Amino acid sequence: MKKSDLFTVLMPYLMGYKMNRWFGSDRFHPMTLTYSVTAACQSRCKTCQIGAMFCQDPTRPQKDLKLDEIEKIFKSMKPVYFFNMSGGEPFMRDDLPQIVELACKYLRPRVVHTPTNAILSDKIVKNTEQIIQIVRTYDESVPVTVKPSIDGVGEKHDAIRGVKGNFNCLLKTIEGLKKLEEKYDNFHLELGTVISNFNINDLEEIEDFVHSLGVESYRNEVAECRTEFFNLTDPITPPADIYQKLIKDFAKKVEENIGKKKKLARTTEAMRVVYYNIAGKILAEQRQVIPCYAGVSNVHINYDGGVWPCCVLGYDQEMGNLRDYDYDFQKLWHSKKADEVRKYIKGKNCACPLANQAYSNELLHFPTLCKAGVKAIQFSLK
Numbered sequence: 001m002k003k004s005d006l007f008t009v010l011m012p013y014l015m016g017y018k019m020n021r022w023f024g025s026d027r028f029h030p031m032t033l034t035y036s037v038t039a040a041c042q043s044r045c046k047t048c049q050i051g052a053m054f055c056q057d058p059t060r061p062q063k064d065l066k067l068d069e070i071e072k073i074f075k076s077m078k079p080v081y082f083f084n085m086s087g088g089e090p091f092m093r094d095d096l097p098q099i100v101e102l103a104c105k106y107l108r109p110r111v112v113h114t115p116t117n118a119i120l121s122d123k124i125v126k127n128t129e130q131i132i133q134i135v136r137t138y139d140e141s142v143p144v145t146v147k148p149s150i151d152g153v154g155e156k157h158d159a160i161r162g163v164k165g166n167f168n169c170l171l172k173t174i175e176g177l178k179k180l181e182e183k184y185d186n187f188h189l190e191l192g193t194v195i196s197n198f199n200i201n202d203l204e205e206i207e208d209f210v211h212s213l214g215v216e217s218y219r220n221e222v223a224e225c226r227t228e229f230f231n232l233t234d235p236i237t238p239p240a241d242i243y244q245k246l247i248k249d250f251a252k253k254v255e256e257n258i259g260k261k262k263k264l265a266r267t268t269e270a271m272r273v274v275y276y277n278i279a280g281k282i283l284a285e286q287r288q289v290i291p292c293y294a295g296v297s298n299v300h301i302n303y304d305g306g307v308w309p310c311c312v313l314g315y316d317q318e319m320g321n322l323r324d325y326d327y328d329f330q331k332l333w334h335s336k337k338a339d340e341v342r343k344y345i346k347g348k349n350c351a352c353p354l355a356n357q358a359y360s361n362e363l364l365h366f367p368t369l370c371k372a373g374v375k376a377i378q379f380s381l382k
């Protein structure tokens with residue numbers, strides 16, 4: 001993301017969201033689209049039951065949106081800034097590059113991102129290269145990021161992800177993606193950890209390992225109970241006080257290493273450090289510490305065409321299914337049901353530290369944005 005985009009591209013989106021909150025205006029479009037491309041996943045994570053659901057019922061991905069359906073949906077949408085793919089495991093879809101092509105054609109994203117469980121190493125590297133080339137044919141400056149998950153080092157990773165040999169596949173995937181990083185200047189590899197009760201004592205080890213690999217970008221997110229993950233009663237989220245302490249140490253490390261990062265990475269790290277602080281407070285106080293704009297600034301399309309404000313509320317607060325709206329996103333987005341869901345969120349009936357939503361919320365909360373701005377200036381001087 002270019003710094004200037006905040007004023008030249010994002011500002012009109014942000015104004016639309018404020019007008020909706022203040023005056024009920026309906027002239028707004030999501031700047032962030034997360035699309036769960038498939039219900040299929042080979043992982044059996046302790047923090048997410050999507051893989052277990054797939055194992056119990058392998059026919060679930062038959063409901064995945066087909067390319068022609070996706071095309072109709074994207075065609076009915078306005079441009080988005082961030083295009084995030086999700087799953088299941090995104091790379092289990094053979095036509096993932098074609099999905100990105102449709103996104104580039106109709107949504108013109110300025111950032112393309114996907115996480116991965118890193119199991120299908122060769123396919124991930126091959127399809128990532130295809131995705132990078134597709135994105136470059138539309139705009140060479142659009143960054144593509146792929147984020148393999150690392151929840152532990154060695155066998156600990158395999159135990160949490162529920163797949164023997166996953167860690168070795170992860171190393172192979174990282175090696176292949178690092179080569180792509182050398183080849184394409186718009187491609188970035190980053191690693192991510194889900195902090196749960198299963199790895200709270202291993203974070204330092206994981207972080208040191210990530211640094212030893214020479215991967216510049218590393219982020220972590222707290223394990224959450226989400227309807228998307230079918231894990232609402234699973235004891236996975238660390239206690240708030242422990243998380244706050246971990247995150248304090250993590251933020252300290254980010255500050256110590258900031259001098260080694262590129263200029264743009266310093267701005268995103270500033271947003272990240274502010275996010276960690278907010279996430280800790282949300283866990284401790286169980287309330288929206290700053291107002292949430294899910295279902296306004298961000299939208300989530302599920303594998304079967306369901307439209308959600310966020311993956312945490314997911315199935316519980318579905319705004320509708322695009323298959324029932326003749327694939328017309330605008331019709332669903334401005335429906336009565338979608339407005340009811342927005343009222344529920346505006347009424348602060350939920351709270352969570354969902355990272356990708358929290359970054360949008362930061363941009364929309366002036367005091368928090370100022371804090372991130374001051375942090376970014378401090379980081380740029382280091």
Ligand code: SF4
Nearest residue numbers: 292294310312350352
């Ligand atoms: S606070 Fe969390 S659960 Fe509620 S709408 Fe925002 S992202 Fe979703």
